[in-house]
Amino acid sequence: MWKRDRRRSEKAATANADPVGHFRSTELGLLVLAWVISGSFYALAYLGAQGKMPPSFTLFVVGMVAVSLMMHVAVSRLAPRSSQILLPVATLLNGIGYVEIARWDPPLARDQALWFLLSAFALTATLIVVRHVRDLDRYRYLTLLGGLGLLVLPLVPGVGSTVNGARLWIDIGPFTVQPVEVAKILLIFFFASYFAANRELLSTPSQRLGPRRIVPPRVVVPIFVAWGLSVAILGAENDLGFALLIFALFIALLWVTTGLKSYVVLGFGLLVGGAFLADSLFSQVQSRINLWLDPWSPANLAYSHQLAYGWFSIAAGGITGTGLGLGQSGNIPFITSDMIFAAIAEELGFLGVIAVLCLFAIFVGEGFRIAQRASSDFVRLTAVGLAALIGFQAFFIMGGVLRILPFTGITLPFMAYGGSSLLANYVLVALLLRISDEVNAERRGGEVVAVTFDYA
Numbered sequence: 327m328w329k330r331d332r333r334r335s336e337k338a339a340t341a342n343a344d345p346v347g348h349f350r351s352t353e354l355g356l357l358v359l360a361w362v363i364s365g366s367f368y369a370l371a372y373l374g375a376q377g378k379m380p381p382s383f384t385l386f387v388v389g390m391v392a393v394s395l396m397m398h399v400a401v402s403r404l405a406p407r408s409s410q411i412l413l414p415v416a417t418l419l420n421g422i423g424y425v426e427i428a429r430w431d432p433p434l435a436r437d438q439a440l441w442f443l444l445s446a447f448a449l450t451a452t453l454i455v456v457r458h459v460r461d462l463d464r465y466r467y468l469t470l471l472g473g474l475g476l477l478v479l480p481l482v483p484g485v486g487s488t489v490n491g492a493r494l495w496i497d498i499g500p501f502t503v504q505p506v507e508v509a510k511i512l513l514i515f516f517f518a519s520y521f522a523a524n525r526e527l528l529s530t531p532s533q534r535l536g537p538r539r540i541v542p543p544r545v546v547v548p549i550f551v552a553w554g555l556s557v558a559i560l561g562a563e564n565d566l567g568f569a570l571l572i573f574a575l576f577i578a579l580l581w582v583t584t585g586l587k588s589y590v591v592l593g594f595g596l597l598v599g600g601a602f603l604a605d606s607l608f609s610q611v612q613s614r615i616n617l618w619l620d621p622w623s624p625a626n627l628a629y630s631h632q633l634a635y636g637w638f639s640i641a642a643g644g645i646t647g648t649g650l651g652l653g654q655s656g657n658i659p660f661i662t663s664d665m666i667f668a669a670i671a672e673e674l675g676f677l678g679v680i681a682v683l684c685l686f687a688i689f690v691g692e693g694f695r696i697a698q699r700a701s702s703d704f705v706r707l708t709a710v711g712l713a714a715l716i717g718f719q720a721f722f723i724m725g726g727v728l729r730i731l732p733f734t735g736i737t738l739p740f741m742a743y744g745g746s747s748l749l750a751n752y753v754l755v756a757l758l759l760r761i762s763d764e765v766n767a768e769r770r771g772g773e774v775v776a777v778t779f780d781y782a
Contacts, residue, residue: 350402356414357394364390364421367650371429371673374651386428389439390421393446397752400446404453405763407770409696412762415689416740416755420748422682423741426669427662429651434662434743441745445752452756459761463704466519470552473512476505477559494565506568507750510575510715511757513552517576518707520549521583525703529584549580564610567722567734573597574718575711582710583703618732632659636668636727647675662743664735667727683724686739690717693758699765709761712754 365387372380380386394417401413420442428435456462462469480486480493487495487502495502521528527545531538577593604611613629621630635658642648653672658665671679693713700706716739723742726733737747 350398350406350410353401353410353413354398356411357398357417360414360418360421361387361391361394363418364425367422367425368428371425371650374649375429376651390417390442393443397446397449400450400453401759404450405759407766408759408763409692411692412689412755412758415685415692416752419682419685419689419740422670423666423738423743425650426666426673426741427743429673430656430669431662431743437745438743438748441748444745445749448749449752449756452753453760456757456760459708459757459764460702460705462515462708463519463522463702466516466523469512469515469519473509473516474552474555474559476509476512479505481559481562493562494568501745504744504746506565507746508753510568510572511712511750511754513572514575514579514708514711514715516552517549517579518704518711520552521579522703522707525583528580529586549576565735566604566611566614566732567736569604570734571715571718571722571736573600574722575714578714578718579707579711583707614732614734618729621729632665633727633729633733635659636665637729639668639672640728643672643675643678645676647671647673647678649673663737664723664733664742665727666742667724667738670741682741686717686720690714696758696762696765699769700761701765701768705761705764709758712758715754716751 365383368386369379369383372378372383394413397413401408424435424438424442427438480496485496486493487497489495489502494504494506496505524545573593573596577589580589580593581587601611601615617626617630617633620626621633627634635655639653639655639658642654648654650673653669655661655665655669655672658668661669667679670682674681690713693709693716697706697709697713700709719736719739722731722734723736723738725731726736737744739751740748
């Protein structure tokens with residue numbers, strides 16, 4: 327009798343399971359909306375600037391649709407139960423950013439289109455290779471070594487190259503890439519694995535130090551050493567932005583793991599102390615802070631004019647913007663990379679900025695929702711780290727442009743020009759999709775198990 331009920335339950339489970347290649351109508355519908363918005367923006371930008379329809383309009387639309395459909399089909403077949411929101415949001419952010427890149431630097435737009443295609447292959451390859459994110463927990467120290475190795479790579483003579491004072495690039499044939507874009511994902515895996523394995527020890531002060539109890543140093547010291555090495559290497563490469571990003575991820579994951587506010591206070595103290603130390607050791611940090619505190623002084627204006635031009639553009643945009651193709655941001659240095667947020671704010675205005683912020687909030691919120699549903703600490707922390715990575719990147723570069731924070735060279739995710747960044751961000755999307763697919767499969771499996779053993 328029990329065997330017959332079990333077979334019946336297994337058949338019901340098979341009937342209810344999402345088939346491979348499941349038609350994801352919500353995702354496809356949102357992708358169509360992203361294509362319409364991006365295509366319309368592309369046409370309007372060219373009309374505003376040139377007074378006629380862009381000759382490459384059909385090529386742009388067909389290319390965007392083809393590449394996005396390729397990713398949609400790959401996700402449908404390889405992660406059919408995953409979130410249907412992440413890919414459309416990333417595609418729309420990518421499309422809006424591409425419009426501004428094509429508006430101000432068409433040759434870079436052609437390069438960005440190639441990187442978009444390569445990112446689609448990277449997303450598909452990640453879904454094929456990473457069948458279960460939880461399996462990565464077994465490679466804790468390999469991910470640490472890989473991340474630190476990629477961080478060190480630009481410092482190797484003859485391999486790395488210096489651009490605008492920061493030594494973050496390596497040359498691979500005709501391409502120049504930033505290994506740190508992949509390194510930050512590997513470091514998230516390490517942080518998530520270590521915190522998950524030592525969650526109880528990190529959360530429970532068990533060693534006495536005078537009248538107080540503290541967390542055992544043997545648990546805390548290794549993770550602080552790993553963080554310190556990462557920040558020290560980035561300091562040697564003269565990059566303030568990624569050092570700040572790794573620090574923020576480290577403290578955020580530590581706080582999510584333990585829930586102890588004392589770690590947040592400790593993190594703030596380390597941030598202040600590290601800022602004073604970096605200000606005394608690294609000339610680039612001194613320059614960034616001086617430009618942040620006093621951008622209008624005659625001595626600093628020669629270097630802060632990039633930000634000043636950006637502020638003028640943002641002010642010119644007002645509430646509704648000047649209109650696509652009608653902005654005057656062409657005199658801003660690095661308009662398609664570091665300062666693309668200013669170009670968007672000028673032509674789309676405050677309302678356009680709010681729309682972009684909402685898209686990033688949706689992406690990060692969906693990542694946190696996926697994390698909340700995860701069944702293991704490692705997978706949960708990995709999803710938190712990946713979602714927070716996008717959120718911190720967007721906050722740091724937007725805050726830098728708006729002078730809320732010192733200006734850093736971090737790219738605005740999915741929107742700014744940068745092949746390494748775009749490719750890494752789509753790998754991140756693939757990892758979140760894989761986690762989402764696992765979570766939904768486990769939850770459905772848990773329901774099936776409950777039915778299977780209900781034989782009373």
